[in-house]
Amino acid sequence: MIIDSHLHFDFRVKDKIGAVEQLLHEMEITGIDRTCIMPRAGDLKSRSRYHYPNEDDYLVSTDEACEIIERYPGKFYQMVYMNSILPVKFLKYFTEKYILNGPVAGIKLTLQMNAADRRLEPFLEILQKHDIPLLFHSWYKTVSKYRFESDPKDIAEMARKFPELRVLMAHVTGCRFRGSQDIRKHKNVLIDTSGSQPEDGFIQYALDTLGSERVVFGSDYPGRDMATQLARVYSVDMDGDALDNVLYKNSIRFFEGRKKNA
């Protein structure tokens, strides 16, 4: 079994069902059974393309995404690409409606606020309290750094403040060796295998530093090719248990592992 823990899907296309079917086709070719799927708020009916989508964008687009995704049971873990500057009252309402009492599996955070920003703490408290999985973009960059983009050390600082928060730090290749070291002592942080070109060495380093229980396959589709990114995992010598951890067991624990009554 293979689960892709890091996949974006562009719901702006006219034929959304056709696009989902094409994604399923590409998954089948590559042998991927299930994926995370992360529509952006502005991708659906609201059409907002601003950096900070508003509350209506989320309500409209999440309803529409849920409607499409529920046609394919067992195929997708739906994540929501959340704008973390929205009022905490709304973030709490959204969490209760769509995650605690709905089909959404967890939250993805990226460039709206840095992981170490104190303003993010109330939302992180909600996520930690309810044991909601959080996928967080991260990348050490020599050039082309985005405003508010988190370094792995920012993820580590967040994990220090919220030691029970379950975090999947994205992009092992972008995080480089230093990123694996940054999160080493924060056991609540996993790392995904996606990011950049098929550069060699980063999975092995992450496995040596973190262990196979903390490394999770992700492709970063559609900007990346599923097969090329999957090869990153197969390029490393691992025993069967370690390979199973990376390819799907860690994903299942991450996406489905929410404690009951949390």
Added chain:
Amino acid sequence: MHDVKRIIDFSVWTGNWPFYHFRYRDMDVLKAKLKSINVEKAFLAPIEGILEHDPLRANKDILEKTRDDFYSPVIIVDLSYENWEDSVDLALKDNRVKMIKLLPNYHMYNFDEDTVKPLMEKIDGRNLIVSVQMRVEDRRGMYPLMQVPDMDIIQVVKTVTYFPKQKFIINNCYLNELGEVVYSAENAYVDISSVEFHNVLKHISDTSPMDRILFSSHCPFYYPEGNLFKLKYGDVPLEVVEKVACINGQELLGNI
């Protein structure tokens, strides 16, 4: 899934890179790995020729270390050095050498018609392919104290079209750059090593002619399975996969 039986790898490297200790840096280890994925022939350049002051030592070294015909040694030429012709002469005197490689952004010269012309005159009629390296690493992940810009594909296409009889390979293009080359420069080929997008081979075949697309693994910077999987899992007919894996390369080598 395609069974890819024969591959020509148009860009691999050997040696030490100061920022990472590559697992396939050694020629024999690299050869065993490449053979395991059905590479029959690989064009091998010396990593030390990228950063050493004057690549001549590294060029001599790779000629000495190449012992069989699995590898075709690639000579790195730094056109900013007064002795650049010495490296070219190494290539011209050794019939194992089919390709020379230019890294203008690492060696800090402009890749323009005037700069390249003396080289073109020297190798005219000598059946050498000229590789132009767009990049070696993703800039975002470069060591912070050593930042090397990517090549400008617009400049590259302009320059190579000025020498229409010369065959070029533009290595490590990104997807948008691949289109610029195959659409506008009939004497230039592109490798797939850094071209990525979902369903990437299908995307290329839907948008570009496939006659000048070649396979490169860019190993040991890249794990070779990454580019192998572009072929194996390519959502295109086997004939298209075979063109990229081997046939286009055979035709290029037969025509130089």
